[in-house]
Amino acid sequence: MGFHRFGAVLWVCALGWGATVQAEPAPNTQELRLPADDPRTPIHVIGEDRAWMLGQMRLFLAALGQINGAIASGDRAEVARTARRVGMKIEESEPYRPSNWRSLTPPGWGEMARTVRLGFDRMADQAATASPENLNAELAEQVQICVACHQTFRVAD
Numbered sequence: 343m344g345f346h347r348f349g350a351v352l353w354v355c356a357l358g359w360g361a362t363v364q365a366e367p368a369p370n371t372q373e374l375r376l377p378a379d380d381p382r383t384p385i386h387v388i389g390e391d392r393a394w395m396l397g398q399m400r401l402f403l404a405a406l407g408q409i410n411g412a413i414a415s416g417d418r419a420e421v422a423r424t425a426r427r428v429g430m431k432i433e434e435s436e437p438y439r440p441s442n443w444r445s446l447t448p449p450g451w452g453e454m455a456r457t458v459r460l461g462f463d464r465m466a467d468q469a470a471t472a473s474p475e476n477l478n479a480e481l482a483e484q485v486q487i488c489v490a491c492h493q494t495f496r497v498a499d
C-alpha cells in the first residue's frame with residue numbers, strides 16, 4: 343500500500359475529527375502515526391472483485407468530501423442524496439457485486455461494512471432535521487469506522 347494513500351485517509355480522518363471538536367469534543371485517543379509493523383488481516387480478492395471493492399472505497403471517500411461540503415454550505419438535500427448513494431440499499435442494487443463476496447471476506451469485515459452503510463443511511467434520514475453540529479458528529483463517527491477497518495484489513499498482495 344502506498345503511503346500516499348494512507349496519508350490521504352489520515353487526512354480525511356483529521357478533517358472529520360477537526361469538525362467534531364467544534365461541535366462536541368469527542369474522546370479520541372488515537373495516535374496519528376503508522377505502526378512499526380503491519381498487523382492487518384489480508385483479504386484475498388482479485389480481478390473484477392478487487393476493482394469493485396476499491397471502486398466502492400473511492401465512492402466512500404468522495405461521499406465524505408461531498409457530505410462535509412454540503413453540511414458546511416447548509417445544503418441538506420445534498421447531504422441526504424450523497425449519503426443515500428453510499429447507503430445499504432444502493433449496495434444491494436448495484437449492477438456488479440461479487441455473488442460470493444461474503445465468502446471472500448474474513449470475520450469482522452461484514453459487520454464493519456454494514457455499520458458504515460447503515461451509518462450513511464442514518465445520515466440521509468436525519469439530513470432534513472438534524473443540526474449541522476449533529477450531522478458533523480455523525481460524519482466523524484463514520485470516518486472512525488473507515489479508519490478502524492483500514493487498521494484491521496488490507497488487500498493481499
Ligand code: HEC
Nearest residue numbers: 343396399400402403451454455458488491492495496497
Ligand atoms: C469493511 C472494511 C472497510 C471499511 C468499512 C472501509 N474500508 Fe476503505 N478499504 C478497506 C481495505 C481493506 C482497503 C485496501 C487497503 C490496503 O490494501 O492497503 C481499502 C481501501 C480504501 C481506499 C483506496 C481505494 C483504492 O482505489 O485503492 C479508499 C480511498 C478507502 N478505502 C476509503 C474508505 C472510506 C472513506 C471509508 C469510510 C466511509 C472506508 N474506506 C471504509 C476496507 C474498508
